[in-house]
Amino acid sequence: MSIHNLNPSIKAITIILCVLLLTMVFDPITPLVFILWIFFVTIFVAKVRIKKFLLFLSPFLIFAVGMFWTNVAFANEPINPTDVVSLFGRNIPREDIQTALSLSLRILTFASLSLLFLLTTNIVHFILSLMQQCKLPPKLAYGILAGYRFLPMIKDELVLIKSAHRVRGVNRAKTLKEKVRQYKRFIIPLLASAIRKAERTAVAMESKGFTGSRDRTFYRQFKVTPKDWLFLIMMLSVLVTLITIAWQVGYFRWYNGEI
């Protein structure tokens, strides 16, 4: 099964359902096993390059480790102060470790789920599919698509404006106040050209007969096939099974708003 070719909307719904289910769980083991499952799906089924995946995951990894540390260091008064684990040569209450671990694993699961989606989905296809499956209004959808095209143009333009201003003899901003002033100077030409571009594009779209109505055909058709449902069921059933096991074995905990 190729994750890349799944219907983008169903894929997104699957991910969202998984995230919603996971928010209710607060034990460290369920997310940990589920993360391993996501890794397996991303790397072996979707065949995303490990290096790329880890590279995108690394900021979240750092964030998760930081979360773990702060939660251990600044934990609430433990209910069971005698039940301790030795870590880094210090005795730390077991429940603090558990809370910290749950929270940081939570971050990692959400991050890797999102990456599974982002690394296997073409954003243009996602928007087209949202329009076809989820009734996203075409006016909004094509607006987003056209705007998305502008992003690299705006980035290039910012570089140009920066060097153009340097040539004018504008000093390099040193203090925060100067920096704010400088960005204000960049914003005006940038906005002026963005507005002009947007207007021209809108006129061009309209003169190709675009009215924003839903009454249109689609060159790239996105359909929901059994394999899309299979993916949804598979991901959810893995998660539900993990939760059931946790329940049975007895380490399951509801999330109670811990941070």
Next chain:
Amino acid sequence: MNQETLVKVDQLTLSFEDDPKKLVLDDINFELLAKENLLILGPSGCGKSTLTHCLNGLYPRELDGELAGEVFIKSKNIHEFIHGEVSHSVGVVFQDPETQFCMYTVEDEIAFGLENKGILPSEMENIIDHVLELVNMRAYKNRIITTLSGGQKQKLAIACILAMEPDVLVLDEPTANLDPVATSEFIETIQHLQQQKDFSLIVIEHQLDGWVSLIDRCMMLNNQGQIFYNGNLRDGINVHRHTLEQQGIWIPMPAKLALEIENQADYRFDTLPLTVDDLAAHQVPIPVRPTRIKKSNTSLALKAEKLSWAKKSTTIIDEIDLELYEGEFITILGANGSGKSSLSKLIAGIEKPTKGSVYLYEKGLNEWKERDLRMKIGYVFQNPEHQFITDAVYDEVAFSLRVRGLNEEEVRARVSVILAQCQLTGFEESHPYTLSQGQKRRLSVATMIIDDQSLLILDEPTFGQDANSTNQLLSLLKERNDAGTTIVMITHNMEIVQQYADRVIVMDGGEMVLDTSPNELWQKSREQLKRWQLDIPIQIKLEQRKQKDVSYVYS
């Protein structure tokens, strides 16, 4: 011939909300027949684009203003069309290649129009292949649009429109942003299309070299949005030759040369020649334009040694040695992406080379303090708006003087001199963004000459400007040049090269392939010039034509 009337415009008058008294279009009346090619000529700001919006159904629905009169497409009043339906009859190709697409790939973009029209998805593939074939871009079907060149984008724009099978094709200054070679390719494509498909053409232009042979009829608009001529192109240019020049409309180069002949020699053309062939047929001396004398006694201003620049392992500039002398007028030529802009930015010290070094007056660029360097080298970017940093024309020009700490009296004296030179006197309090295109351009030059910079570099400063503002800019540059400023200008306009340059540098694939005088450049073979995307100026073409005729007569 089929005499069906496709478009009928009846007493069309239009004004915008923000200035209801100024009529943008004033009592416009015309008809367009089936298979007819109509040219609409007018200076920038004469309401040409507004007229386009009236024809494609955008106005009156999206208009903030007043519209009177009627527009009929195929005898049906434009009010009776349902939203979006006009696009089935009238297709428009716009001026800016960057902003007329909303999708990522070529095929999706063509499909976009078909989807709007409600064509069955099963039929789309065939239509897309067919129209790509028509504009000779079949190989680009899966390409991402941003990777195409400007010329290819404009051809894609035609393909998108053709897919919807309109009866009328409106081209709104389609070649204004293209270089000369892409322009002539675009016009050839249109010519080729007309042999294969039935459609009428409305070409809106202010630059009409190349279109002449395609045009059946011509309509001329003036600054007030009125039609002052409607008829045969040849007669129109003949009768209104002086009005056209006043209005800043580009008349064909051969016609312009003919006018110069009339001024210099005592000769009058009964009908103005519009093409090189027309002009060559007349037995008149070609006007002698003062060719520039190469200055010899000048000293070295800037020197580049083994200059290389690479970005992400692709070489953009490859080992260039260059010497610029004081008072030279140098043009840098070459195809898009050949490294012209990059070279100019390296020698201006805006980008840092990966290898090699640049010396300004024998001192390395990196040894110069940024502020001192900017007082020596001025750089005018392609889009003038990028360089504006204040809210008023006066402050804009005064900016660097004030940074240097000059007292306000001295600032005022110098600014007023420069503003007068750039013909901007009277606009001191205006916001730079509210100026016209030509004024913006001159203001950006003004800010770069205020410190008496000895080297001025300009990146395609005449791009998309009308005849008047181009001439004003060039005479300003010439004045500076005569006063000793070294000018380096990137351009695609061969007439400028011929008329102003002492020296040409041709770039190709990041290398400097030629460094010589304009006259020697024109001696290169046609194939060679075409490979560099260069054209020969009309005057040289004419001389070569005459020489050929002479040798033909005597052989």
